[in-house]
Amino acid sequence: MYDWLNEIPYTDWSRAYFSRRAKCDMLLSNICEVFNRQIVGARDKLIITCLEFIREYMTKRIVNVKKLQAKCMGPLTPHATEVFDEIKKQAAEMSVLMVVVNVKHKTCACRKWDLTGMPCKHAVAAIWDMSRNSIDAGIPEEWVDEVYWLSTWKKVYDNVIEPINGPEMWTPSECPTTLIPPKHHTQVGRPKKKRKKAFGENELEQEFDKGGKMTRKGTSIKCGKCGNMGHNVRSCKGQGGEQSTASQESHTATQGAPVYNLDE
Missing domain, CATH: 1.20.5 (Single alpha-helices involved in coiled-coils or other helix-helix interfaces)
Known part of the structure; x- marks a missing residue:
């Protein structure tokens, strides 16, 4: 797992190397x-x-x-409002003791504000602390990036798809050549409707079960009783013979060895 992950650039899986360009935490x-x-x-x-x-x-x-x-009511989109309300609940339990937030550059040491554009719990606590100290910081929602604003969401859907006339009302083409559709040839087998997956996508899905957890496929199991590979303690029946005997002799020798007290 380490070798496989080490071959992938850090910018693709480590938050410390993520770019601040995309204000989103969806991977x-x-x-x-x-x-x-x-x-x-x-x-x-x-x-x-x-x-x-x-x-x-x-x-x-x-x-x-x-x-x-x-x-919708409020300055943020419904989902952003739900997420930010949970952040404010966490921020309400915090106290500002040291500086980890740069309000001017909208950054935090945890990098969540940098990457998502939404103030983290540390930033929200700092904004509230500014207001308590007579600094006009406004409400925390005003510090959220504009990609989460309700007004931005409405601009995305400002344009509509205009209705068009059906084929029976299309203007006939003046091209003298009649275009004939190609001959239809029925392929062997059932037609495929699923999309073609990218290279390596199948292997990546096989490493996770339906619950989103990584499977133990490909991992080696070592028995804690006899020390041999390929089985565990429950299924151990003395496999390995010589290795098992050698491990038992080593264990017996260790038990019979004298113990020295170095403090003396």
Whole structure:
């Protein structure tokens, strides 16, 4: 595991080397995966049908998001508000004793404010401490990066997908050549709908179980009774013969050896 991880650049897995450019703590491609799941029913269709399916899906999504935005209150998005409320609860239990936060540059020693753009519990405690000492710091939400603002979220969905005419209302082409679709050839076997995974993605998924924990696949088990590899104490039946006898003799010799008190 160490050798495998050491071959990957530190900027890809260590928070100490992460860039401050992306104000997000999401390290997964869940956004892309959700979109891929929604268009599964259109992947095996013709290109025009596939694009029409995506256009209809995006139109419905924009409408649903706008309905949700109309119900939102406060300066932050709903998810950002939920996350930041939990941060403020943790900050309320802290006391400011030493400087670990640079309010001017919006940085903290834990690097969470640097990487996510959202003040960590140390920063929130420092902001409250500034207000208690008659320093106009405002509310903690004002220090959150604009990527989490409700107004920014609304700007993303300002544009809408305009309706278009169907194929029966398209202007006929003036091209004298009639374009004929290619001959359809049915491939052998059932058509595949799942996307092609990137190199190494299957191996990475196999190392984790459904609960998100790493499996013990590929690890060597050593018996604590006989000292041999390949089994544990419960399944030990004296495997290894010579190694087991040698380990027992070594253990017996160790027990019979004299003990010296160096303090004397």
